[in-house]
Structures are given as structure tokens and as C-alpha cells.
Amino acid sequence: xxxxxxxxxxxSTNRKDSFAMGSDGPYYKREKTFYGFDFARNETxxxxxxxxxxxxxxxxxxxxDEGKSFYINGCYRESxxxxxxAIRLHKESHSISSGDAILAALYGNRAAALMMTGAxxxxxxxxxxxxQCTVAMPATGGxxxxxxxxxxxxxxxxxxxxxxxxxxxxxKAFDSAIGSAKEALVLGQLNGAAEKILNGCxxxxxxxxxxxMRYRDALDGATKITADNxxxxxxxxxxxxxxxxxxxxxINSALMVSPGSMELHERxxxxxxxxxxxxxLGNHCERLAAEIVKTDGxxxxxxxxLNPFPDIKAATSLKPDFFExxxxxxxxxxxxxxxxxxxxxxxxxxxxxxxLPLYLRSLRLEERYTEAAKAGASIEMHVNxxxxxxxxxxxxxxxxxxxxxxxxxxxxxxxRGDTLFRNGDYExxxxxxxxxxxxxxxxxxxxxxxxxxxxxxxxxxxxxxxNRAACLMALKxxxxxxxxxxxxxxxxTHYMKAMLRRGRCFARIRQYEEAVAxxxxxxxxxxxxxxxxxxxxxANNAACTFDRPIDITDAEYLKAKxxxxxxxxxxxxxxxxAWKQNQSQK
Numbered sequence: 001x002x003x004x005x006x007x008x009x010x011x012s013t014n015r016k017d018s019f020a021m022g023s024d025g026p027y028y029k030r031e032k033t034f035y036g037f038d039f040a041r042n043e044t045x046x047x048x049x050x051x052x053x054x055x056x057x058x059x060x061x062x063x064x065d066e067g068k069s070f071y072i073n074g075c076y077r078e079s080x081x082x083x084x085x086a087i088r089l090h091k092e093s094h095s096i097s098s099g100d101a102i103l104a105a106l107y108g109n110r111a112a113a114l115m116m117t118g119a120x121x122x123x124x125x126x127x128x129x130x131x132q133c134t135v136a137m138p139a140t141g142g143x144x145x146x147x148x149x150x151x152x153x154x155x156x157x158x159x160x161x162x163x164x165x166x167x168x169x170x171x172k173a174f175d176s177a178i179g180s181a182k183e184a185l186v187l188g189q190l191n192g193a194a195e196k197i198l199n200g201c202x203x204x205x206x207x208x209x210x211x212x213m214r215y216r217d218a219l220d221g222a223t224k225i226t227a228d229n230x231x232x233x234x235x236x237x238x239x240x241x242x243x244x245x246x247x248x249x250x251i252n253s254a255l256m257v258s259p260g261s262m263e264l265h266e267r268x269x270x271x272x273x274x275x276x277x278x279x280x281l282g283n284h285c286e287r288l289a290a291e292i293v294k295t296d297g298x299x300x301x302x303x304x305x306l307n308p309f310p311d312i313k314a315a316t317s318l319k320p321d322f323f324e325x326x327x328x329x330x331x332x333x334x335x336x337x338x339x340x341x342x343x344x345x346x347x348x349x350x351x352x353x354x355x356l357p358l359y360l361r362s363l364r365l366e367e368r369y370t371e372a373a374k375a376g377a378s379i380e381m382h383v384n385x386x387x388x389x390x391x392x393x394x395x396x397x398x399x400x401x402x403x404x405x406x407x408x409x410x411x412x413x414x415x416r417g418d419t420l421f422r423n424g425d426y427e428x429x430x431x432x433x434x435x436x437x438x439x440x441x442x443x444x445x446x447x448x449x450x451x452x453x454x455x456x457x458x459x460x461x462x463x464x465x466x467n468r469a470a471c472l473m474a475l476k477x478x479x480x481x482x483x484x485x486x487x488x489x490x491x492x493t494h495y496m497k498a499m500l501r502r503g504r505c506f507a508r509i510r511q512y513e514e515a516v517a518x519x520x521x522x523x524x525x526x527x528x529x530x531x532x533x534x535x536x537x538x539a540n541n542a543a544c545t546f547d548r549p550i551d552i553t554d555a556e557y558l559k560a561k562x563x564x565x566x567x568x569x570x571x572x573x574x575x576x577x578a579w580k581q582n583q584s585q586k
Contacts, residue, residue, distance in 0.1 A: 076116040083110035104133035120164035120260040127157030147184030165261025218253035276457030282362040289347035294320040318346035365458030430471035462491040492544040512571040519564035525549040
């Protein structure tokens, strides 16, 4: 006898894998669910008299039970593999019919496991196969056959389609699931457990339709903003940024509904690039790759045609749980984790072609040079390999050559600038840093007014502006240095070194009130970090991960406090002199 399903009463609220929203944007969070497993009773089909068929049936039953056990324990990849083998053995020993309850249950169970790996298209396909196996089933039946089973599988298929981003088909499938469940309830002749499952299907499908509406509203909002941007080319920088932020919010909302939509992921990456949020962009790409790697090795046998990367070897360094381990660890927040160079090579093999150029650019602009070089080499080697040529579609390599050239110049020119600075050649060092800042722009000449340059953002450009400020301070060109610090702080508002340098420049040009404000902000950030160390790795967009308040030494802190005291004295002295001068003129 088959066993009853273990999670019959769970609802979509408890079960769906959500693309939840964190401070850095959406991220994956999966939970076990969906009405669990569907086990058909063994007596629904007569066992073959053949000894081989008996052996296959026994093996299929054992594999089915193993698949269930793996699923319950969260080992979804292994669960899929067991069900795939069970399906193969069952099909070998039985003629396929439209009333095969055992095969339908196997497909339905594998669909549940595929959902948990993120293989939503495969899950939807399995649900379709399961429904095909139930065409000849009677209008009545038990929990694992008839209208109860069909309603449940229809609902699961709709959810898989929605997760994959096939919203229009999901809409129809949810409606179908509700119709089937209501029809079965009207017919009656059901026990209490069956009625409970059918009502649960109706509730889940109704919630699914709400998600469909949420997706459509988000997509409509994103489409409207995109159209507005296209029709208003002359809008201000501030207005353009506001629109980009709002566009990102709409895309995030849609991704929470359809985390398997590669089109939405590409749109999110493009939105982050337009906002110059390169660290966040890189984190999103790497987390996406970690999700995709969960499907490594599951597309075997009848699932092979669904493999999106048939020629990619199993990942050796990228671990699927890298971003899921210890999610509440304040010292290592998920939003700030980065992959190793070897893991990056695994990641780029799994990212959609439309995302790759911006991901490699983000690696360079965040000064992850080793990762950028290795990623580019991996892509080129793969695409140029005659064995793999054409398997990822058309991948123009012109951008890769261009990005490699930018990486070479960035590393060379920045290192040359650092050497010149160490040797005291501040003028030439500043020039070399300026040249490095133009690599990503449309101009070859750096505007000496730093605030008029349209830089690419990222850690690299924040550091380059700050380095130029140091050169200009050494040359006693403090007003120019203030502008460089300001350009740096526009990229990373909590960049401590740029903040301190700007305060010192203000003091040098006797803008004491501005100097006091800058020193006070610097000291306040350090005090807050030391009093709340659990928040030092905040993942908000203003956080500067490479020069944090918590990293300021006692000596640096005390020196800044002394400079603040001096600036306050100078402020008071300046005010006193101004008062005396005013009195003398009366």
C-alpha cells in the first residue's frame, strides 16, 4: 500500500519559496511545501508476472521511498535523482497509459522536488506529464487519484509556471485548478481529508491569482517608468535617479513572485548598473549563480532536454548554500559576501549571456581584479572551444576583449599612480589617477573640476578620487582636493578616509564650520560603530565595506578628535575677530 502525503494541509503561505526582500534587494528563501508528496496505492495496477518486471517494481518502490525521504530532509537534488530513476524503471516495466496512477504520482513528487531546486520549468513539465497520466482516471477517487490529485497537481503546475515567469499560462492554470476543485466538491462523494485538500487547493490557487496580479502591477509600473525615461531624455540627474530607484523597486516586486525569470534578473542587473550600485549588482549575480548551481546534475534521463547548460561541468568551488549559511551572522552578512576567484569561474558559466558583461564590469569596478581576469578567461576558453561553440547561443566576444583591455589599463595605471605617489611625484600621480578615471567614460580628458566628471562609480572610482585628493593636498591645492573628496563621497557616503581628508582641507582653507561638521560626522560614525559592533557590516547602500568606521584605530580616532578641537578653537577665534572688526567699524 502507498502512504499518504505528509504535507497535505500546508498552504501557499507556508510553502512557497519566496524571493524575499532584504535591504539589498530580493533574495531567495525556500521552504518545504506544497502539499508534499503523492503516493499512489500499489493495488491500482497489477504487477507483471515477469521476474524482471517484479524486480523493476521493487526497485522503483525503493527509489520512490528514498526520494520521499531525501525531500523531507531537504536534500532536493538527491530526491530528484531518485524519482528520475524510479520513473525510468517504472516506464521500462509498464506500458504507458493515461490512467497510470503510480507514474502520475512519481511525476508529481518529482515536480515538488524540482520546485525546491529552482528548476521551475522542469517542475511545470512534470506536472503536465502527471496530468496526462490521469486523463483516463474516474471522476471520483481517493487522495492520490481522480479530481483531488488533478486539482492538486494543476495548482502545483500553476505555481511552477508563475515562479518561472510564465505568468499568462500560470493565470490559466490557477483558474483551471479552482474550477476542477469546485467541480469535485459539487459532485460530493468525498471524505473529509479529500474535501480539506480541495479547499486548500482553492485557497492556494486564489492566492496564486493574487500573486499574478501583483506581478502584472509591478511589470506595468516598470514598463511605464521605462517609457517615461525614453520620452524625457532631458530630465535632471536627480529625477533620472529617482525613476531608476522606483524602477528597481518594481522589478524587485516582480522577482519576489517570479524568481526563476531570467528576463527579470537581467532587468534588475541593468537597473543596478544605471544606479552604479556595482557591489550590489555583483552580489545579485553571484547569488543567482549559487541558486542555479542547485540544479547541477539533476537534468538526467527524461529531464536532459530541459538542461539550460548541457555542456557545463558540475561546479567544483561554487557551493549552492554559500549565501544561505548562517544568514543571521552579523559579522558576515549575506549581502556583503563575495565569491572566491575559483567560485567566480563556476558562476560565470551559469549566468545568462545578457548579464555577463555587467557582472565582469562590476568585478573590475569593485577592484576584484583577480576574479575579473579569471572570469574573462573562463568565458573565452569555453566559447572558443569547438566542442561548446554555439551551445549558449550567440555570445559576441567584442565586449570581452574591450573589458579585458579596460582591466589591463585600470590595473596598470592605478599601480603606476600609487608608485608615483610613494615616490613623492604628486603631480604625475594625480594625472595618472585622472587617466584611470576616464577609462569607463566617453571622454579621454579628465575635467579638473572633479564634480563635473560623470564617473562610473564603484569602489575603484571612489578610491581614485580620494587618491587624487591626497595628491592635491600634498601640492597644497586644497580647494581642488575638497572637490575630489566630495566626488568620492558621492559614490560612498560613509568612506571614512575621504570624509577625514575633506575635513582637513576645509580647515586648511579656513572654512572652519564645514571642517567641524566633517570631523563631527567622522567621530560620530566611529562612536556608533564601537557602541553597536553588530551593525558594522550594515548592507545598506551607503555602507562602505572597504573603509569602515569600526576599522579606525585608536590613534586615528584620537587624532581626529584633536583636529576637531583645533577646528572649534579656530571657529571661535574667527568669530571673535569678525566681531572685533565689526565693532571697530562702528
